[in-house]
Amino acid sequence: MNMANSALPSAGVSRTTSFFGLLAAGLLALTAMLLWNAFFAFGSLSWSALADPDSPARMLFVDLHLSRVLAGVLAGVAFGMAGALLQTVTHNPLASSDLLGVTTGAQLGLVATFIWSALPVAPTLFIGGLAAAGLTFAVAGGWRASPLRMTLAGAATALALNALLMLVLTLSDDSAVTLVQWSTGSLQQVGTSGVSLAWVLAVPVILLVLWLTRGLNLIRLGDEQASLLGLRPPLLRAVCVLLATWLTALAIGRAGPVGFIGLIAPNLLRMLGVHRPSHLIPLSALWGAVLLLVADAVVIAVGDDGRLPLGVMTALLGTPVLLLILRRTQAPTPARMLMSPAQVRERLGSPQRLFITASLALLVTAWVAASHGSSAHSLLSLLQGTLHGDSNAQMILGLRLPRSLIAMLGGALLAASGMLLQGMTRNPLAGPEMFGGTAAASLAMLLMMLWVPTAADSMVWWGVPLAWAASAAVLGLVVGLNWRIGLEPMRVTLTGLACAALLAAALNLVLLQFHVHITQALSWMVGSTYAQGWGTLLSMLPWALLSLPLAWRAGRWLELLALGDASAASLGLDVMRARLALLAVASLMTATAVAGTGPVAFAGLIAPHAARMLGLRGQRQQIAAAMLIGALLLGIADCLGRVAFAPRDLPLGILTAAIGAPYFLWLLARSYLRRTA
Amino acid sequence: MVTIADETLAPLFSAPVEPATAALRAEGLCVQLGQRRVLDGLSVAFAPGRISALCGPNGCGKSTLLRTLGGLLKPAAGQVWLDGQLLTGFAPRERAQRLAMLAQNPLVPEGMLVEELVATGRYCYTGIAAGPGPADRAAIEQAIERTHLQALRKRDLSQLSGGERQRAFIAMALAQGGRVLLLDEPTTFLDIHHQVEVLRLIRELALEINLTVIWVLHDLNQAAVFSDEMLLMKDGRLCARGVPEAIMQPQVLEPVFDTPMRRITVDGDPVCLPRMSP
Numbered sequence: 001m002n003m004a005n006s007a008l009p010s011a012g013v014s015r016t017t018s019f020f021g022l023l024a025a026g027l028l029a030l031t032a033m034l035l036w037n038a039f040f041a042f043g044s045l046s047w048s049a050l051a052d053p054d055s056p057a058r059m060l061f062v063d064l065h066l067s068r069v070l071a072g073v074l075a076g077v078a079f080g081m082a083g084a085l086l087q088t089v090t091h092n093p094l095a096s097s098d099l100l101g102v103t104t105g106a107q108l109g110l111v112a113t114f115i116w117s118a119l120p121v122a123p124t125l126f127i128g129g130l131a132a133a134g135l136t137f138a139v140a141g142g143w144r145a146s147p148l149r150m151t152l153a154g155a156a157t158a159l160a161l162n163a164l165l166m167l168v169l170t171l172s173d174d175s176a177v178t179l180v181q182w183s184t185g186s187l188q189q190v191g192t193s194g195v196s197l198a199w200v201l202a203v204p205v206i207l208l209v210l211w212l213t214r215g216l217n218l219i220r221l222g223d224e225q226a227s228l229l230g231l232r233p234p235l236l237r238a239v240c241v242l243l244a245t246w247l248t249a250l251a252i253g254r255a256g257p258v259g260f261i262g263l264i265a266p267n268l269l270r271m272l273g274v275h276r277p278s279h280l281i282p283l284s285a286l287w288g289a290v291l292l293l294v295a296d297a298v299v300i301a302v303g304d305d306g307r308l309p310l311g312v313m314t315a316l317l318g319t320p321v322l323l324l325i326l327r328r329t330q331a332p333t334p335a336r337m338l339m340s341p342a343q344v345r346e347r348l349g350s351p352q353r354l355f356i357t358a359s360l361a362l363l364v365t366a367w368v369a370a371s372h373g374s375s376a377h378s379l380l381s382l383l384q385g386t387l388h389g390d391s392n393a394q395m396i397l398g399l400r401l402p403r404s405l406i407a408m409l410g411g412a413l414l415a416a417s418g419m420l421l422q423g424m425t426r427n428p429l430a431g432p433e434m435f436g437g438t439a440a441a442s443l444a445m446l447l448m449m450l451w452v453p454t455a456a457d458s459m460v461w462w463g464v465p466l467a468w469a470a471s472a473a474v475l476g477l478v479v480g481l482n483w484r485i486g487l488e489p490m491r492v493t494l495t496g497l498a499c500a501a502l503l504a505a506a507l508n509l510v511l512l513q514f515h516v517h518i519t520q521a522l523s524w525m526v527g528s529t530y531a532q533g534w535g536t537l538l539s540m541l542p543w544a545l546l547s548l549p550l551a552w553r554a555g556r557w558l559e560l561l562a563l564g565d566a567s568a569a570s571l572g573l574d575v576m577r578a579r580l581a582l583l584a585v586a587s588l589m590t591a592t593a594v595a596g597t598g599p600v601a602f603a604g605l606i607a608p609h610a611a612r613m614l615g616l617r618g619q620r621q622q623i624a625a626a627m628l629i630g631a632l633l634l635g636i637a638d639c640l641g642r643v644a645f646a647p648r649d650l651p652l653g654i655l656t657a658a659i660g661a662p663y664f665l666w667l668l669a670r671s672y673l674r675r676t677a
Numbered sequence: 678m679v680t681i682a683d684e685t686l687a688p689l690f691s692a693p694v695e696p697a698t699a700a701l702r703a704e705g706l707c708v709q710l711g712q713r714r715v716l717d718g719l720s721v722a723f724a725p726g727r728i729s730a731l732c733g734p735n736g737c738g739k740s741t742l743l744r745t746l747g748g749l750l751k752p753a754a755g756q757v758w759l760d761g762q763l764l765t766g767f768a769p770r771e772r773a774q775r776l777a778m779l780a781q782n783p784l785v786p787e788g789m790l791v792e793e794l795v796a797t798g799r800y801c802y803t804g805i806a807a808g809p810g811p812a813d814r815a816a817i818e819q820a821i822e823r824t825h826l827q828a829l830r831k832r833d834l835s836q837l838s839g840g841e842r843q844r845a846f847i848a849m850a851l852a853q854g855g856r857v858l859l860l861d862e863p864t865t866f867l868d869i870h871h872q873v874e875v876l877r878l879i880r881e882l883a884l885e886i887n888l889t890v891i892w893v894l895h896d897l898n899q900a901a902v903f904s905d906e907m908l909l910m911k912d913g914r915l916c917a918r919g920v921p922e923a924i925m926q927p928q929v930l931e932p933v934f935d936t937p938m939r940r941i942t943v944d945g946d947p948v949c950l951p952r953m954s955p
Contacts, residue, residue: 091784215805218797220786224749228780229853230773230801275788 018272019279026286030073033293038069041300067189071254072296073289074198075187076261078251080288081209082244083262084281088216089240093270093325094151094494096262097129097248101157103259105132106245106252108165115172122201125249132157133245139669149490152429155497156665159601163657166526170650184508185256185311187296198250205246209281212240216277258295258311260318261288267325291317308509315505322498323481326491351621354614358628362408362635369404369639370397373646400642402537403529407638407652408631409540410529410597411607414438415630416551417589418604419611419623423558424582425479425487431605432590435478435496437471438527438599439503441591444470446507446524450514464543467591474499475587479579526653527598529638536596543592550585555619557582562619600653602660603630609667633659694722697761700857700889701746701776706755708741708913715741716752717913725856728883728890730900733910734934739893740781740861742910746891747778747859759857773801777850778859785835791845792830795820798852820851823882840871844878851882858883860892864899872896876903898948901925909933925949 042065050058083096097103109128113119137145140153189195215236218226223233251258265288266280274280295313302308370379377385377396385393414432421430432438444466478496485491504525511521523530557578560568565575593600611625634652637659641650696702699722708716715738723729731739744750746757748764757764759776767775777798798820799813809817821830824844834842843863850858860879864872880903883890894900900907901921909917909924911933917924924930925947927938937952 211806214803214808215800217789217793218800220784220789221794221797222780222782222784224780225783227749227769228747228773228778229797229849230770231805232769236805270788273788275786276793 019274019283022269022272022274022283023286026283026290029290030286030293033290033297034069034073037072037293037297037300038065041065041297063191064189067192067195068187068296069293070192070199071189071195072187072293074195074202075251075255075258076265076289076292077206077285078202078247078288079258079261079292080265080284080286081206081281082247082251083288084266084277084284085209085216085240085244086262087266088277088280089219089237090150091220091222092150093267094263094322095154096260096266097244097251098158098257098259099151099263100154101132101136101161102129102245102248103252103257104158104161104165105129105135106249107257108132108161108168109249110252111165111168111172115168121253122198122249125253126246129245129249129252130242132161133241135160135665139665141669151494152490152497153668156661156668159657160661160665163654163661166522166654167650167658170522170654171645171648184309184512185258185314186299186309187255187292189254195254198254202247202250205243206285209240209243209247212236212243213278213281216240216281220277255292256309256311258292258314260314260322261292263325264318264321265291267321271328309512312505312509312512315501316509319498319502319505322501323495326494326498327481351616351625354616354625355628358625358632362628362631365632365635365639366401366404366408369635369642370400372639372643373400398533402534403532403642404635404638406532406537406540406596407529407634409537409544410593410600411603411630411632411634412627413544413547413589413593413630414600414604414634415607415611415626416548416623417586417593418630419608419619419626420551420554420558420582420586420589421475421604422608423561423619424579424586425492426562426564427487427492428609429490429493429605430496431602432471432475432586432593433599433601433604434493434500436474436499436503437587437590438594438601438604439500439507440470440474441467441594442524442527442599443503443507443510445595446510450510461539463539463595464588464591467594468543468588471590471594472584472587474503475583475590479583522651522654523598525599526651526657527594527600528651528653529597530649530651532596540592540596543588543595547585547588547592550581551589551623552620554578554582554585555623558619597634597652600634600656602656602664603633606660606663606667607633694724696722698725699723699758700725700760701891702758703742703746704755704758706742706745706757707753708738708745708750709753710741710750715913716745718755719913719915720755721908721915721918723889723891725889726883726887727905728880728892728903730904730907731891731893731910732895732897732900732907737910738913739910741913743778743859743861743891743893747776748772749778749780770801770804773853773855775855776857776859777853777855779846779850779861779863781861781865783846785842787833787835789834790830791826791832791834791837791848792817792821794834794845795826795830795848795852798849801853816852816854820848823851823885824848824878838871839867840874843867843871843875847875847878847882856887857889858891860890862893862895864894864896872899879903897925897930898946901948902946922947 050061052058079097086095086097086100087093106125106129109125110121112128113121113124136150136154136157139156140150145153215231218229218231219233219236221229226233248262266284269280269283269287274283292314295317296310299308299310299313367379370382371377373396375396377393382393382397386397417437418431421432421435422428424430445463448462448466478492478499479487481495482488482492507525511524516524522528557573560571560573561575561578563571568578569575590604607626607630608622610629611622614625616622616625634656637655638652641652641655644650702722704720706716706719707714719738719742721742731743733739741750745752748757759767759772764772795817796809796813799809799816802813803809821827824847826841826844826848829837829841829845834845837845858879863875863879867875876899879890879892882888892904894904901924904921906919907921907924908915909929916933917929925940927940927949930936930938930949938949939952940947940949942948
């Protein structure tokens with residue numbers, strides 16, 4: 001203890017110094033960035049023209065450059081402050097507007113103001129963000145939820161709201177393209193009125209937050225001790241969440257959904273030793289503004305034509321930091337299930353009957369999909385026509401049937417892949433989309449298509465192996481990064497989500513770089529079976545036929561792995577080799593599915609849960625059931641997307657998310673309720 | 678030994694507490710936690726300046742009683758009086774000025790200094806926005822001196838040993854300036870040296886500034902040595918109360934803990950040990 005005493009000379013002095021040091025450095029950096037972004041980033045300005053109040057150069061400068069810088073400072077301050085505030089009141093270093101879903105909620109509010117222009121902007125965004133925060137807290141089981149659980153609930157909320165957002169965007173005609181471009185974040189302003197109003201609305205809240213920072217020191221002792229000291233923690237927490245949401249809404253109104261600033265700024269400061277809320281909150285605001293202006297300077301330097309949106313830029317910067325934070329965060333819960341797998345119910349009839357019912361349902365879906373469309377031909381008449389060489393019938397059948405079958409096969413493969421990943425990591429939240437596997441496969445194929453123009457034809461043969469390599473690399477990375485901590489479920493999930501976010505940002509960036517049209521872009525981002533034909537189905541088949549028997553064999557391993565690594569090893573399983581083999585099979589199935597349907601989310605995540613809830617015992621029965629459910633989910637979603645909003649063809653991924661995300665939220669919330677009951 | 682529910686009927690081995698002069702008093706407390714009724718019509722009063730230990734088997738309701746007395750739990754029925762006034766009548770900050778309590782497991786925030794922690798004890802005077810004034814600073818200094826934390830005041834709380842940390846939290850409670858201190862198992866997770874250090878510190882402080890201390894202690898023998906009186910609880914009821922000499926008797930302890938006991942005397946202090954064979 002004496003050693004510790006001597007090793008730590010008066011920390012208080014250095015702490016005050018570090019506060020003022022960081023404050024001074026932050027102010028300096030902010031001034032420098034302000035000057036750079038306002039005056040120099042856009043090329044040389046004529047100073048004499050600026051001095052003249054009526055010159056067009058001056059108006060241009062004020063309306064475009066100055067307002068952009070002011071919006072950047074506002075958004076940075078607001079995101080940084082909101083992040084630090086939320087992290088303090090939830091005792092959660094991973095809390096921030098974006099990770100709690102507030103950003104997506106506000107974004108949804110913004111879309112609402114585009115559709116119903118009578119809605120006032122700031123309050124609508126605020127209500128959207130508040131509703132998202134409420135949903136996240138409810139799903140996590142109250143603000144007391146562990147950091148990792150809360151983050152997961154926030155991610156699930158964001159996924160669900162994002163699905164809703166996509167649905168609205170695709171359904172609303174004219175504004176869709178601009179909105180999608182805008183929805184990746186930009187500080188471009190039109191005139192100064194918007195940003196001035198936002199500042200007027202923000203300043204009182206910023207002052208109020210600064211005024212509250214002293215009281216926040218008490219809340220760090222926990223609610224019980226804080227209330228014993230005379231504080232009312234629930235009241236203070238509610239006020240802080242409201243203020244943080246308000247700041248987020250204002251920032252999103254000006255900058256769009258720019259993520260990660262609220263996460264990075266406070267966590268970097270904490271790593272530098274700033275902990276006291278009265279220091280952390282103002283410094284987070286200051287450095288949040290600096291970070292955002294730096295990111296915007298890069299955006300301007302690349303050329304502000306929408307090829308490098310600010311949101312993508314901050315995501316590229318932020319995800320590595322998130323991974324770093326995850327590595328440093330103490331695991332609050334040792335390797336235990338934070339979400340118990342769905343309770344096995346009493347069997348709903350014999351497995352045989354279940355399988356027969358599900359297979360019949362699949363046939364019906366295929367029949368409905370083939371019979372419905374712009375022209376009414378029943379499947380039977382189409383088949384007859386095809387057999388008799390009717391080219392019209394052949395064409396219609398070729399438009400409808402293969403894509404439906406591709407969706408079904410993709411769903412089955414994704415579900416089996418999710419099942420293997422969940423069993424292999426003993427993590428009920430695993431899935432190819434959760435770990436970035438689908439995004440990696442999609443990105444690899446997209447890059448191949450764009451860089452090697454001649455590849456498009458040979459893609460049929462090249463696509464799957466290429467995608468396999470990419471998804472295996474990413475899934476292996478997620479598992480490998482967490483191998484040493486025993487694949488602690490929540491940590492693995494969050495590492496996966498971070499990788500998925502990074503890949504999504506990269507995908508977004510590539511799509512924008514190559515000016516891919518929005519409808520095509522969506523199919524790469526969320527998955528679509530639009531215009532897929534027999535060729536694609538044929539190219540998927542060999543890989544599917546290769547992987548399915550392997551998955552069937554792997555079922556036995558999963559049963560052993562479920563007992564824990566030590567027990568499995570003592571029963572004679574080579575755990576390492578089994579995991580690697582499972583990873584290879586799971587990524588092959590992911591890649592095969594993505595080659596057909598694109599990176600469709602949720603099938604791999606929820607189909608295994610649904611299979612378990614049906615009361616099937618044994619991994620093999622569960623794999624088979626999960627595959628049928630996955631096939632049904634995607635088959636129905638594909639049919640609905642083509643028929644329900646005809647003549648518009650909704651991408652498969654959007655409908656799957658619209659069905660899957662609420663179900664996933666429900667699963668999460670339910671698992672919390674059962675745990676506490 | 679007959680065990681009786683109500684304090685007024687429980688066997689008393691010490692002078693009864695006058696309700697009018699009691700520092701802290703509860704009447705007819707019923708507390709419901711979920712489906713379970715943890716306290717069932719419990720009445721008790723604590724004289725000022727006395728150190729009282731709450732003892733009893735696990736789940737007897739001693740922590741629940743302490744948390745209800747501290748205002749953390751709302752009783753389904755019954756009332757608590759602090760200095761003769763209804764506890765529910767105080768605003769949270771007013772209550773904190775008169776009564777301090779250390780929760781069993783407070784969070785230990787990273788990067789909080791000892792003196793910062795002590796300063797949080799003055800929140801009940803300063804309110805949310807103001808900084809500490811001269812009176813607050815004096816109280817903080819005094820609390821740090823009384824707990825012998827001068828050398829550690831600039832140290833990070835998360836880097837202290839368990840005993841030092843507990844002292845820092847006691848200093849925070851002292852800074853609140855009240856005369857009533859409630860402690861929920863203040864010696865858990867401490868080794869025997871630090872256990873005794875903390876117990877002795879509290880005992881000295883209680884004598885020095887006439888604190889009323891109510892603590893939940895698991896170790897009967899420590900409770901007997903460091904407390905003025907002991908209260909035994911079982912199944913949400915008070916079943917015996919008195920000076921340690923009277924309570925530390927096998928015939929009193931055995932029905933409460935359902936364990937055969939024997940008593941020996943060491944240096945004049947009573948020591949009770951479980952019998953290994955009946």
